[in-house]
Amino acid sequence: MKLPERTARIAAEFAVFEPHYRVLALSVALVLAAAYVYSSWNYAARTAWSEARLRFDFRASQIETALQGRLLDYEQLLSGTFVLLAASHSFDPREWRTYLRQLAIEERYPGILGVGFIAREQSGRLPGRRGESTAQAWRTGTYLPVRYGWPLDAVEREAPQWDLLAEQTTRDALEQARDTGLPALSGKVMLDQDPEHEPQGTVVLFLPVFGPGADVTTVARRQAAVTGYVYALFRIEGLMHGIVGEVSDIRVRLLDGAPGHTAALLFDSAPDSTVLAGTPEFHTKVGLPLPGREWTLEVESLPMLDATVDRRTPLIVAVESGIISALALAIIWSLATLRARAANLARGMTRDLSESRERLALAIEGSNQALFDWDVRTGRVALNEQWSRITDTPTEVTTVRELAALVHPEDLKRVLQRTRDLLRGRQPFYQVEHRVRSAGGDWRWISSRAKVVERDREGRATRVAGTNLDITESKEMERMKNEFIATVSHELRTPLTAVVGAIGLLKQEAGDQLSAGAVMFLNMAKQNSERLAALINDVLDIEKMESGSHKLRLVPVAVAPLLTRAVTLNAPYARQFDVRFELQRPLPEVTVCGDDERLLQVMANLLSNAAKFSPAGSAVAVTCAVRGPAVRVAVTDQGPGVPEEFRRRIFQKFAQANGGDTRQKGGTGLGLSICKVIIEKLGGTIGYASAPGQGATFYFDLPLRS
Numbered sequence: 001m002k003l004p005e006r007t008a009r010i011a012a013e014f015a016v017f018e019p020h021y022r023v024l025a026l027s028v029a030l031v032l033a034a035a036y037v038y039s040s041w042n043y044a045a046r047t048a049w050s051e052a053r054l055r056f057d058f059r060a061s062q063i064e065t066a067l068q069g070r071l072l073d074y075e076q077l078l079s080g081t082f083v084l085l086a087a088s089h090s091f092d093p094r095e096w097r098t099y100l101r102q103l104a105i106e107e108r109y110p111g112i113l114g115v116g117f118i119a120r121e122q123s124g125r126l127p128g129r130r131g132e133s134t135a136q137a138w139r140t141g142t143y144l145p146v147r148y149g150w151p152l153d154a155v156e157r158e159a160p161q162w163d164l165l166a167e168q169t170t171r172d173a174l175e176q177a178r179d180t181g182l183p184a185l186s187g188k189v190m191l192d193q194d195p196e197h198e199p200q201g202t203v204v205l206f207l208p209v210f211g212p213g214a215d216v217t218t219v220a221r222r223q224a225a226v227t228g229y230v231y232a233l234f235r236i237e238g239l240m241h242g243i244v245g246e247v248s249d250i251r252v253r254l255l256d257g258a259p260g261h262t263a264a265l266l267f268d269s270a271p272d273s274t275v276l277a278g279t280p281e282f283h284t285k286v287g288l289p290l291p292g293r294e295w296t297l298e299v300e301s302l303p304m305l306d307a308t309v310d311r312r313t314p315l316i317v318a319v320e321s322g323i324i325s326a327l328a329l330a331i332i333w334s335l336a337t338l339r340a341r342a343a344n345l346a347r348g349m350t351r352d353l354s355e356s357r358e359r360l361a362l363a364i365e366g367s368n369q370a371l372f373d374w375d376v377r378t379g380r381v382a383l384n385e386q387w388s389r390i391t392d393t394p395t396e397v398t399t400v401r402e403l404a405a406l407v408h409p410e411d412l413k414r415v416l417q418r419t420r421d422l423l424r425g426r427q428p429f430y431q432v433e434h435r436v437r438s439a440g441g442d443w444r445w446i447s448s449r450a451k452v453v454e455r456d457r458e459g460r461a462t463r464v465a466g467t468n469l470d471i472t473e474s475k476e477m478e479r480m481k482n483e484f485i486a487t488v489s490h491e492l493r494t495p496l497t498a499v500v501g502a503i504g505l506l507k508q509e510a511g512d513q514l515s516a517g518a519v520m521f522l523n524m525a526k527q528n529s530e531r532l533a534a535l536i537n538d539v540l541d542i543e544k545m546e547s548g549s550h551k552l553r554l555v556p557v558a559v560a561p562l563l564t565r566a567v568t569l570n571a572p573y574a575r576q577f578d579v580r581f582e583l584q585r586p587l588p589e590v591t592v593c594g595d596d597e598r599l600l601q602v603m604a605n606l607l608s609n610a611a612k613f614s615p616a617g618s619a620v621a622v623t624c625a626v627r628g629p630a631v632r633v634a635v636t637d638q639g640p641g642v643p644e645e646f647r648r649r650i651f652q653k654f655a656q657a658n659g660g661d662t663r664q665k666g667g668t669g670l671g672l673s674i675c676k677v678i679i680e681k682l683g684g685t686i687g688y689a690s691a692p693g694q695g696a697t698f699y700f701d702l703p704l705r706s
Contacts, residue, residue, distance in 0.1 A: 041317055042314075044313055056282040056301055057284065059299070067240075073109055074205055074232045077109055077112075111242050112232055113235050114231075114233040117228055118228050118230075172186070176292045177207060177229065178222060178226045178229075179222060182207075184206050185203060185291050186293075189202055208226050209228045210222065236266050237267065240252065249305035251302055253265065253269070254298075280302070282305070285299075369386060369469055373464075379401065381403060382397055383396055406436040415448075422461075430451065430466065431447075431449045433446070445472045447471045448466065448469075452464055503522065554682075557594045560589060560624070566603035577611050578616040578617055579610075579616070581607060584621055592703065594702060598678045605671035607622075610698070613640065618638045621636040629703055630704060641693055641694055650672060684700055
């Protein structure tokens, strides 16, 4: 059959099936258009809902912050009153009046119904309430008459018209404040001092007052030393209305107790359930940790707020998407019916693709990225023109061995290890910063990033592609920054040392002559200045190590004596937490090449962390074992373990877990970062293993000395 006849036959066969192809193409396009319209509408609707949710969350966060700030103001008011009473040797009504007038409570602390001092006195029974008998005296045989009060005219009246010990919740709050020495908040009580009004739901915040110079180190001693309480009484309705105001678009509820364990309703801005038609669009519930108690704040949207969700824009987007889809369908139909136009379109797309590739090449060239393509089987590496600019060489094709010869000797081991991890699939990406030698002999810093783009059937890597970026200038800027920080830290350390010494001398020479409040503030200043000094020392250490200005003193170090010395030196610190160190014997008689002082610093950080986070009475195990060509030293505690959300940044600078208990342990957040720098400088690795609630093991591996 001749070629023209064959071509005509093929064209005739295609003409028979062309309508079917056209219908199929139009059907597929119609489905895709419908999917596009729906996804556009869904995205716009979700975006509108998310914006409304963001506004709602912001309102709820404002209420939460305002409520916590208001209660903190009340607590600070009591703290100031406590200092006044602690500094006085006798109760002076005139001094009390002057102090409260200066505070301007009605203007600065809205919502407070009363502030007073309750003296602890011995008696068999309490004063009566409105002439009636009251509850029995407290377990200790004491009663609590109000000695001073606010409003100021309350001082002119007789003892209080309500019984603090008649309510279980106020008795519990008084006992908690007395036993802990901290502020304590009562539950809801119904106060009916004024016979002309209905009883009011109130809560009382107590702060214990101890005698001057009293020993309050234990619960029993605090119980014996308490001389009374300062209290602030506030009405819950007044407190919340001052924060929330008159709202018609949200409902705010305040409940006594933690989320999931609420006991009583304290406040409801919309008690009439008729305003709540249907399920609210938005709802949030948060716990409010308060002095000695926890409340639950619930906020939910009302129909007025639900109506603000933008439902018009998604409809407009759907209409616009439908119009665009209709135009696209018309274009597809036109293309399906006109083969010539389709051919022209194909040629245009080919041209656009070529232009896109050209633009991509120009973008890569403008980004200063040096591309490389490594054929793992042959070892050949193809490089683009930017690599020649970095190294001042005309090389476009080279080998892996020749590239490895350009790497700085101090960085070569790390580069080879990361490369092996990438090829074996241990890491999804290869990313490392290292130095390479240029043709002129100087060292250039590059940031190299790559991934395996092709593997054979057995899973072996056959092709790797990536980029190299010249970061020499940014490294120089980082070095200058580190030098600046070190200089500033040095300038801070000298005056800070004098401050710490002066505070210590003042405490030693005049500590017995100061009041309890003054001693408390003096101790606070001493602790904070010592913590700042520790932070500056840690910053200096890590900046010196990272900048290379601090050289390690590499000598043969016997591991067993080093661990024995570390445990002995840090044992007194562990005893502060009722924790002991147990060095697991026998220890292997091995030697590493390292800096003994820096290794002791690493052990001090690991041991102190283990002691701080271990439960009282427990032991911290210190082990040492040979693992192939390296020795592993491990420190294992029985604490709560490393939180999941903290693990990815545990070795970063200033990294500390967010838990409240963790924050109370103190520390600068630089200890583990310093350990990581030291161990890596010595050619080793550092890591940890932890399961929630089952303790943690921090370890480091160092190569054995050959």
